[in-house]
Amino acid sequence: MSITSDEVNFLVYRYLQESGFQHSAFVFGLESHISQSNINGALVPPAALISIIQKGLQYVEAEISINEDGMMFEGRFSESLSLIDAVMPDVVLAKQQQLREKMAALKLKKEQEKQLNAEEKLQQNNGDNPATNVLSVNNSLPPSSLPLTVCTSPSNSTALMTTTVVTAATSTTNMKQQEPQTNGDHTIHATNASSGIVQQPDGNEPMEVDSSQNDIKLSFNNSTVLRGHDSEVFICAWNPTQDLLASGSGDSTARIWNLKEDAVTSTSTPSTIPQQLVLRHCIKDGNQEVPSNKDVTSLDWNCDGTLLATGSYDGYARLWGTNGHLENILGQHKGPIFALKWNKKGNYILSAGVDKTTIIWDATTGVAKQQFPFHSAPALDVDWQNNTCFASCSTDMSIHVCKLGHDRPIKTFDGHSNEVNAIKWDPSGSLLASCSDDMTLKVWSMKHDTFVHDLCAHNKEIYTIKWSPAGPGSNNPNHNLMLASASFDSTVRLWELEKGACLHTLTKHHEPVYSVAFSPDGRLLASGSFDKCVHIWSTHTGQLVHSYEGTGGIFEVCWNAAGNKVGASASDGTVCVLDLRK
Structure with missing residues (x-):
């Protein structure tokens, strides 16, 4: 067996990425020279570090279960071994001693039972009443050790468990099983699925039942799983004018999936779609182009859906046509790009990088119009206020509002006590929301x-935020403006901004929530979590209306322009499309 530091470092690096610690992963990757190792990350499955640790724990448990003569104990300790316990020799020895004492007690109990049985047999040979002997034996045993008879009612196939108690009138040689009580003709009655009401057979009032889980769970027919990526899919985005879904992955590719109905052949199944364009992110190596082996971290369509911009850990932004053709390469960042956005007009692209700068690019020429070096640490997110003005946030805990042609920020917001993960302008461009690892969500105004x-x-880090498409500047000007926040505390919260109050707390997720997205009409909110679930909520009531469980942790969710499909990208390399029309 051989273990190299490169292999250990790579598994730790992937664990940090999969856990959402993108910035920690980047710094660790630099210091441990991950890029210089010859490990093919595409071949390493998700959660590899956790998997090997679990196997190590199982080995330690097996080691504890071996007695002094090398034989396995006839059982194991009931408590599961924690990772910290497993690396502490004193704890392991204590667990082993605990198991030995338990097995010794069981062995003594068996010997006592054996002796008791021998005495019973001796009494039977002396002509004593066998029924009395059986009674005395069973009275010495705890209730849990009484023999159990499991019966199945043919009328409802429901397992009924009955306890057969041995009494003085019961013979051990002719012990008769008690007949389980059955429900006769009243076992099962029809349920009105739409109303969730069961009609009682005796004319009593109808009884309400919870049929919500069956109603909200999306079926196989509602979902299409897109397979092709060889690594985690970090991001996905719908084309604003066509039924095309873009995805970006750790396999150094982006893909454009054609989900138009006429593109799906008659031989297609819900788990495969034949048409996909693979956008390979390559770098120059001498006279050759080779795969960059870097994650595609961000992507965004322009307003008319003709161009897709992608940002990568290789430090380059790229522009692609809907036919998969590489139109331009934008290279001025010195290190990974964390965020990338088109302006509404479609003539500029904005990017944020680990090099502490943000850049406005000319989309036609690919030339950097202006670079803004105002942050003192990596820039994590950017968002346009209008076609020439934008905000940026950073691990330096600050937010800068900058404008093309200005050599200093026109506004700086300080107030967070930890790195600021995401920022978003409301549809009118008057309010800016930010979320942070300090577990707070803040709203800013250019007037203050x-x-x-x-x-x-x-009560944990807030990873992302989204404004509802409501109020001035949106397609729903008469709707009330809301703000959604997604946190590592496994919850999503909906906020109203007049009083700054929480309207709804959405609590069905069980792992960190990485993404939220409002439907175009603002009536629904999709959320994606590392518990592998996509939940769709009513923004009016806060109720869960649809739910889907995939095969990998969800990094991103997004709605198509029509508001009838949700895309979701996952840690196992899949992209899922949920069709809410079916």
Whole structure:
């Protein structure tokens, strides 16, 4: 067996990425020279480090279960071994001693039972009443050791468990099983699925039952699983004018999936779609182009859906046509690109990088119009306020509002006490929301120097935020504006901004929530979590209306322009499309 530091470092690096610690993963990758190792990351399955640790724990448990003569104990300790316990020799020895004492007690109990049985047999040979002997034996045993008879009612196939108690009138040689009580003709009655009501057979009032789980769970017919990526799929985005879904992955490719109905052949199944374009992110190596082996971290369609911009850990942004043709390469960042956005007009692209800068690019020429070196640490996210003005946030805990042609920020917001993960302007461009590892969500206005709302309710890091498409500047001007926040505390919260109050707390997820997205009409909210679930909620009531469980942790969710499909990208390399029309 051989273990190299490169192999250990790579598994730790992948664990950090899969756990959402993208910035920690980047710094660790630099210091451990991950890029210089010859490990093919595409061949390493997700959760590889956790898998090998679990196997190590199983080995330690097996080691504890071996007695002094090398034989396995006839059982194992009931408590599961924690990872910290497994690396502490004193704890392992204590567990082993605990198991030995338990087995010794069981062995003594068996010997006592054996002796008791021998005495019973001796009494039978002396002509004693066997029924009395049986009674005395069973009275010495705890209730849990009484023999159990499991019966199945043919009328409802429901397992009924009955306890056969041995009494003085019961013979051990002719012990008769008690007949389980059955429900006769009243075993099962029809349920009205739409109303969730069961009609009682005796004319009593109808009884309500919870049929919500069956109603909200999306079926196989509602979902299409797109396979092709060889690594985690970090991001996905719908084309605004066509039924095309783009995805970006750790396999150094982006893909454009054609989900138009006429593109799906008659031989297609719900788990495969034949048409996909593979956008390979390559770099120059001498006179050759070779795969960059770097993650595609961000992607965004322009307003008319003709061009897709992608950002990569190789430090380059790229522009692609809907036919998969590489139109341009934008190279001025010195290190990974974390965020990439088109402006509404479609003439500029904005990017944020680990090199602490943000850049506005000319989309036609691919030339950097202006680079903004104002952050003191990696820039994590950017968002346009209008066609020439934008905001950026960073691990330096600050937010800068910058404008093309200005050599200093026109506004700086300070108030977070930890790195700021995401920022978003509301549809009118008057309010800016930010979320942070300090577990707070803040709302800022260009008219004030400090935040106008400081929303504190989450108890872990807030990963992302989204505004509802409502109010001035949106397609739903008469709807009330809301803000959604997704946190590592496994919850999603919906906020109203007039009073800064939490309207709904959505609690069905069981792992960190990485993404939220409002439907185009603002009536529904999709959320994606590392518990492999995509949940779709009513923004009015906060109720769960649809639910889907995939095969990998969900990194991103997005709606198509029509509002009838949800795309989701996952840690196991799959992309899922949920069709809400079916």
